[in-house]
Amino acid sequence: MSTPKILILGAGYGGLLTTLKLQQKLHYNEAEVTLVNKHDYHYLTTWLHEPAAGTAPASRAQVDLHKIIDKTKVNFVKGTVASIEPEAQTATLEDGTVLSYDYLVIGLGSEPETFGIEGLREHAFSIRSINAVRQISEHIRYMFAKFKNDPTHTEYLTFVVGGAGFTGIEFCGELGDRIPELCEEFDVNPDLVKIYNIEAAPSALPGFDKELVDYAMEVLMKKGIEFKINTPIKQCTPEGVLLATGEEIKSATVVWTGGVRGNSIVERSGFEVMRGRVKVDEYLHAPGYENVFVVGDCALIFNDQGRPYPPTAQIAGQEGENCGDNLVALVRGELMQKFTPELLGTLASLGKGEGMGQVGDKKLFGSSAALMKKASDLRYLVKIGGIGLAMKKVKL
Amino acid sequence: MSTPKILILGAGYGGLLTTLKLQQKLHYNEAEVTLVNKHDYHYLTTWLHEPAAGTAPASRAQVDLHKIIDKTKVNFVKGTVASIEPEAQTATLEDGTVLSYDYLVIGLGSEPETFGIEGLREHAFSIRSINAVRQISEHIRYMFAKFKNDPTHTEYLTFVVGGAGFTGIEFCGELGDRIPELCEEFDVNPDLVKIYNIEAAPSALPGFDKELVDYAMEVLMKKGIEFKINTPIKQCTPEGVLLATGEEIKSATVVWTGGVRGNSIVERSGFEVMRGRVKVDEYLHAPGYENVFVVGDCALIFNDQGRPYPPTAQIAGQEGENCGDNLVALVRGELMQKFTPELLGTLASLGKGEGMGQVGDKKLFGSSAALMKKASDLRYLVKIGGIGLAMKKVKL
Incomplete structure (x- = not known):
């Protein structure tokens, strides 16, 4: 059996923590992990109000991905995702690059609502x-x-x-x-x-x-x-x-x-959405696709009262960690853990x-x-x- | 005989050096000197290309007038000149203030041509x-x-x-x-x-x-x-x-x-101009007004070949000094000196x-x-x- 390909789209809170879990837990050759991000930095969305006003330099909210991604374990591709083709199991970048996957993690963030x-x-x-x-x-x-x-x-x-x-x-x-x-x-x-x-x-x-x-x-x-x-x-x-x-x-x-809604690429790629967000199952699966996970602002989950959780960095990070753990489990043929947000x-x-x-x-x-x-x-x-x-x- | 009133409009190179000459030479009560300027600072026009590009802070090209004007000898009025009434011997500011003069120095600078x-x-x-x-x-x-x-x-x-x-x-x-x-x-x-x-x-x-x-x-x-x-x-x-x-x-x-032309206030006030500049006589008089001097970019003088001198800080400063000296002479009933630019x-x-x-x-x-x-x-x-x-x- 060939090495499974895991493709992570977006290095926000969700995508980054998925990647770091995989980087930490997977052994050599257990999977081929690729992270795609528009910039070669992660940024702290929760801090952006400071550089927006000018009270802190923008660079303080930037984290260089090259310093936290282990290139021996993760392929980093700097590029902008144009579309996802879930049937073909590929994602296409704006420069025309086509990346194929066995498992996909969508962490493409939000746009203004x-x-x-x-x-x-x-x-x-x-x-x-x-x-x-x-x-x-x-x-x-x-x-x-x-x-x-x-x-x-x-x-x-x-x-x-x-x-x-x-x-x-x-x-x-x-x-x-x-x-x-x-x-x-x-x-x-x-x-x-x-x-x-x-x-x-x-x-x-x-x-x-x-x-x-x-x-x-x-x-x-x-x-x-x-x-x-x-x-x-x-x-x-x-x-x-x-x-x-x-x-x-x-x-x-x-x-x-x-307010924000999920990245419109998700809807344009044929996933069913509410305000741009995919209503995921308890394992963060996109409906109908057992090999597609959605984390962060693109994912929609509901609390016990049937109300959607707000799109926060806290929940995005927790989803990323759960998703990373579950991808390790899948690769190893183990059982996945359901996701439950823990509101700190x-x-x-x-x-x-x-x-x-x-x-x-x-x-x-x-x-x-x-x-x-x-x-x-x-x-x-x-x-x-x-x-x-x-x-x-x-x-x- | 009452104390003559000298009114200087503008604290650019010409107006400022006129004022400083008067401040230095006139004795107590020889004349009542008033300087009107839009800002309470003089600025070094010849340096403005630096703060314009951002290679130096704008403040470096600013000189606080309060630090170089001796208030016991010169009245400083912060205001914007709206018009001059040479027949009435007054200047009117935008806030409605009317200032009368016996001698007027126009140093109102330039506008883009x-x-x-x-x-x-x-x-x-x-x-x-x-x-x-x-x-x-x-x-x-x-x-x-x-x-x-x-x-x-x-x-x-x-x-x-x-x-x-x-x-x-x-x-x-x-x-x-x-x-x-x-x-x-x-x-x-x-x-x-x-x-x-x-x-x-x-x-x-x-x-x-x-x-x-x-x-x-x-x-x-x-x-x-x-x-x-x-x-x-x-x-x-x-x-x-x-x-x-x-x-x-x-x-x-x-x-x-x-390029620049003289401040349009001069033309609007009825002085005869070429590209906004008053063709002054050898004592920097505006034609027809023995008590009105024009210095700096509002003044037009010609060289021996009949070509106009360019509007430079160097000439403006020299005109200011000449004008200051001549005002002192006038107040004391002495002879004025003709102006000749000295190109250094x-x-x-x-x-x-x-x-x-x-x-x-x-x-x-x-x-x-x-x-x-x-x-x-x-x-x-x-x-x-x-x-x-x-x-x-x-x-x-």
């Missing part, structure tokens, strides 16, 4: 990749330079964050820290700067404990964020946003954080030294939440790259 | 003020961030400098130094970056010695600048420039350095440690030219602010 709001795709930024957030932070700087040169344009100093979910709130925290620095650097009166957070739902951070939500909003309001909750955005234009209330906010910077807690940063969240049934506020978040970041970095990587990346 | 080229005013940048150049350097950075996020847009990495006069050449020198730094920072292949210098005249640096012109072009071509000489720009669009040859260059960054030489920088120029009949190349240029900058800074200012501003 715009809920059909007109103009969002064209005129709003999204916190979605290293290059995207670098553009956002440079754009914000540039608006200060433009304003200085033509102070009649107050829209240059008006920033709209669409969505008060996790990313929107964390980004506002960083923006609240960053704006005073930019005002100082460009000699701009801080009173002229407006930051709006606009959320369609009746509350910020829907699903979160009310006490935590109130705390987060209070911290952010002190940093100058103005909330418009229960206020859907009707349209995004080159001039700003039009709200369902009829109000128009003129802004040269709209950052949409209102949720922590949101609210800017430098500030945060809030829940670990188990304990609520955390302020610096203790910020510290716990750092601890969890450290834990993840140690897992993927050892203590050296963790010490290099985490600001203590 | 677009020679009627369509779209230049709307779509091209100009190296004309601290805020304008800060926008240019931030714009250039931003183009790298945009390119990284969407590498199909090669126009983000194409830079067009319109004009191969003094400013255009010096800016290209800095851009040639800056681009490799940005390529490194944003991880962009330098081969993808294009810098075009486009000049309508049959030669770069028209009027300069051919050997010097050839040297400058060679240095800049080695830095990656591609010259298109004898090639007028027909139109500037949001997508780039259209050349008279029919060629289109797609570029997101067009910087126009093709011309030095162009071509980026870090590189330059060329002529001092007397001696041609200078490379580091010796760069050094002489620094010496001349030092001399100017010592004159306006003493050795302390000079040491703070000049990179040795």
